[in-house]
Amino acid sequence: MSKRPDGATLVVIPTYNERENLAAILRRLFDALPTAHVLVVDDASPDGTGKLADDLAGDDERLHVLHRAGKAGLGAAYVAGFDWALERDYAAIIEMDADGSHAPEDLPRLIGMLGPSGTGADVVLGSRYVTGGRTVNWPWHRALLSRGANVYSKLALGVAINDITSGFRVYRSEVLRTVRLHDVASQGYCFQVDLAWRAVEAGFIVAEAPITFVEREFGASKMDADVVREALLRVTKWGLRRRGNQAMGLARSLLR
Template sequence: MKTLVIIPTYNEADNVGWITDSVLTEQPEVEILVADDNSPDGTGDIADKLAEADPRIHVLHREGKEGLGAAYKAGFAWGLERDYDVLVEMDADGSHRPEDLGRLLDSARAGVPLTLGSRWVPGGSVVNWPKRREALSRGASLYARLMLNLGVKDATAGFRAFRRETLEAIDLAAVESQGYCFQIDMTRQTRLAGLEVAEVPVTFVERVHGQSKMSLDIVKEALTRVTVWGLLRMNPFRR
């Protein structure tokens, strides 16, 4: 099946070269789309050179930093227009290990509409995470699962594989969330479409180079939106 790995970047000059090389070493048949938000550190220029050297690498230059959700939605649109069968979300910083990608692809190719690379199922783990970060992630997933009845252990997982039919069944234009919340929202939208969501274990590794994009605003957005969605779901008089 024709597979596209979407890697959003913003100031990932130290990472974009080795992560694309590692992905293609592990899975030589996939293609990569680097969706760069006009990184001031030259990430986009580096990606262009990588694309010139390898036809499996493509670059989508975006006008500026609009957030993770907007980058992925642009990447999905790019891939759907070009008839990819499986579209994968993957971080540029190495936190999503290329050696775990095969598990997600096997699941997607077997017909699962959405497969999450999960830290919190048996066999999943995190490496070099402070306890407060782990508590935040576990707590956010638990809250989303209870409020939205998602039925998954790792609702905020950012390493995931969609079949094209899944993305076509979702109203992507209505998904305005970013960060943690974008991932929760996409899981929610998949469930609302009546589609299966599966989890496979992965090892999440804290980034070595560059700075995390996590912020208090991202956490606040997730808490607010999940609370509103949950209350609407539980309100029998909602329209």
């Protein structure tokens, strides 16, 4: 296992056919966080994204590349990247998209909200749905779906998070060591809901910071019907389990 480089922060960026976006987002990222390091997790992109990432990494020791055998889902890509980060003892681990929808310029503000255990946030979400947050150039049906998914998740799970599906977030490493990453079966964007809820259930502080989410200019969105279906089914299942546990707890208290 290689020694962790000098930076204490690692940004994990999963990629699949992001060749048109990768170089630009990395330039912006290193401008915003010059001492951070980046791990590109590429799922054997047919368009050559992995090869481009290797070429760029050859010229910059802050950039690393993890190649996976094929497209196996966003959740699995993040778990692989998080494992890589934890093995190298990074203190703060960030997840963000490669398509430009997440502005790297927001990261110093998000990281600044973290704190040592018990003194600040343990997880910071870049939120579209708090005061100051917004979306730009999003089709109405995507905006409606996202809003609906977040409201439904908030009500079903009983969490005070407005944008629990956000894929732009910062974790203290302790969170990812605690939440049993390899038990997270969710793929697609439900992975984000699952991990945030696990953090809340484990007692960690989850905060939200407003961001502007901009629809990608190049390439195709990875959102599809299967992703939406998985999220709906899983959140419903978790919500029912939560309510069942609450009912059992109430029943036990009444029988005492």
